[in-house]
Amino acid sequence: MRKSKRERQRLLQETIRENPFVTDEELAEKFSVSVQTIRLDRLELSIPELRERIKHVARQSFADKVRALPLEEVIGDIIDIEPDASAISIFDVKEEHVFRRTRIARGHHLFAQANSLAVAVIHDELALTAKATIRFVRQVKAGERVVAKAKVTGKTKSGRTVVDVNSYVGQELVFSGTFEMYRSNMEKKDGDSNEYRD
Amino acid sequence: MRKSKRERQRLLQETIRENPFVTDEELAEKFSVSVQTIRLDRLELSIPELRERIKHVARQSFADKVRALPLEEVIGDIIDIEPDASAISIFDVKEEHVFRRTRIARGHHLFAQANSLAVAVIHDELALTAKATIRFVRQVKAGERVVAKAKVTGKTKSGRTVVDVNSYVGQELVFSGTFEMYRSNMEKKDGDSNEYRD
DNA sequence: TTACTTTTAGTACCTAGTCATAAAATCGGA
DNA sequence: TCCGATTTTATGACTAGGTACTAAAAGTAA
Incomplete structure (x- = not known):
């Protein structure tokens, strides 16, 4: 018809x-x-x-x-970066990032922003997250702009780089995480578990 | 010329x-x-x-x-769930989930699968991740199938529900995380046959 | 100059449209 | 059922950015 x-x-x-x-x-x-x-x-x-x-x-x-x-593979837009030192990215929370009912941002998006920023700040051919401790401090709603700030804070004894990421909406802390990053060009060679290279 | x-x-x-x-x-x-x-x-x-x-x-x-x-929506398919007890989901790692160069899965996808499973296992109107400690045990490559198993292990003194999630490729542990979940109806145990929170 | 390559010109045709005009078909209401 | 309005279809002239082909002109080397 x-x-x-x-x-x-x-x-x-x-x-x-x-x-x-x-x-x-x-x-x-x-x-x-x-x-x-x-x-x-x-x-x-x-x-x-x-x-x-x-x-x-x-x-x-x-x-x-x-x-x-x-930078193409980063979640959020990087607005400032100092390799191996610090980086800042912004991420606008849209309707597709929130739970439909509550309009609260789904955690993995905040994690993705922070994690990819931690990867980006590391000036190396290969950077992977080995471990992370994260805290969702307050709920983020659709329409809010999340500013993530990453800072390289040090190294573990196994040679991993530690990156702290704090995310804010305005002045308010909404997310914080500590990422232990594995990287390919570590001066110290350690018999880490099975790393994969192609 | x-x-x-x-x-x-x-x-x-x-x-x-x-x-x-x-x-x-x-x-x-x-x-x-x-x-x-x-x-x-x-x-x-x-x-x-x-x-x-x-x-x-x-x-x-x-x-x-x-x-x-x-990519924003796929966080695995739930294949088994016992509300407030345990849940299992599978997630097939495809080309769009990996770093182009290394073909290693980006961490936030594994996190998203685990996190959303932790949310789903909680039988409540509102469940949010408050805190998480995660470990990327081994790298996952495109083509592999990740099976995430969530288990509700207890409660914190502040009333949050603790969910442990372990993800495997075959028999091998690839990811493990402990999620502290905030929930709205903490004492109430209603038989609300609710829909899945997406 | 001759022989060859390179460049230019011109024609017919193509797709997937534009704009404008006009006719035909269909629909709603008294 | 007829009337007027809306909707649909048809037609023609024109466009950009081409293809494919033929033919001629210009440049170049022996």
């Missing part, structure tokens, strides 16, 4: 959002209307043509790619 | 690699040759036309984005 205009336009938006590479012709076939109708729909919904959509997606990703490679 | 054919084609490749959004016309102007010459060059160098280049960039980034979205 052919849907109503409203319903078709709703589905059209959804379809294009899911697959921006779809042509008007394909959409026309999908909704059993003429190509002209699809074009009228796009006009009414202010959806740009295929090529413009593709260009937009490409431009975005190209801009992203220009960002430094190691 | 107009460069030799060889030199022009070398620069052409470089230019397009740096900016795939450049048209033949712009290139012709840049190298002071005709558009036809540029097209001949692309033909000889097997460089696709502008639209194909853009499409390629867009397709790549789109695939990445589709993979990145569920």
Whole structure:
């Protein structure tokens, strides 16, 4: 059955959002209307043509790619970094990061921000978290901006680097953690458990 | 001065690699040759036309984005649960969960699996992680299946529930953590057959 | 000059559209 | 059921950024 205009336009938006590479012709076939109708729909919904959509997606990703490679894998945006000393990142808590019912941020996102910052601050080819002690000091809600501050504080006797990370919303401490990081270029060679290299 | 054919084609490749959004016309102007010459060059160098280049960039980034979205939600599948006692979940480590270079799983995914299992095992309206001590025992690689086992081990004097989570690949322990969970209804033991907190 | 490479020009055709106009089909209400 | 409005479809002219092909002009080396 052919849907109503409203319903078709709703589905059209959804379809294009899911697959921006779809042509008007394909959409026309999908909704059993003429190509002209699809074009009228796009006009009414202010959806740009295929090529413009593709260009937009490409431009975005190209801009992203220009960002430094190691920083790309960090959760949150690094705004300051002094290798092997300190680093700061910000992470905006959005709806997708919180429990639906309570709107409180899920712990692993705060952990991910802190952990990836601890990885980033270490100026080495390979950095992995060996151990961590973390404390969720207060709940973070959607809409809040979390500023994580990492500081390299020392080394364990086994040669691991210790990084302290404190995360704040405004002046308020919301998360704190101590990370023991394993790194590849340790001056002291220790018979650590099975490390994996490729 | 107009460069030799060889030199022009070398620069052409470089230019397009740096900016795939450049048209033949712009290139012709840049190298002071005709558009036809540029097209001949692309033909000889097997460089696709502008639209194909853009499409390629867009397709790549789109695939990445589709993979990145569920990354935020996937924290393992619960395969067994005994409320307020124990729970088991599995998590398949895929390419999107690992560091590209080393193919070692990023710590926050293992944490997320364990943490969300600790949340799930607590049979209450609200469960939040207050504190956690975790240990990454051995590195997990892409393709491996991580089985997390949570066990409620007791309570702190402040009334928090303590959950121990151990994660395995096969028989081998890869992650272990102790989670101190805050919960809303601490004394109440209602038979509320609630939904899973996502 | 001849022979060859390189460059330029021009044509027809393509896709996936744009914009504008007009006709046909469908729908809701009295 | 007819009327007017909305919605859909058709048509034509035009666009960018090409492909594919043919042909001629310009440059170069012997």
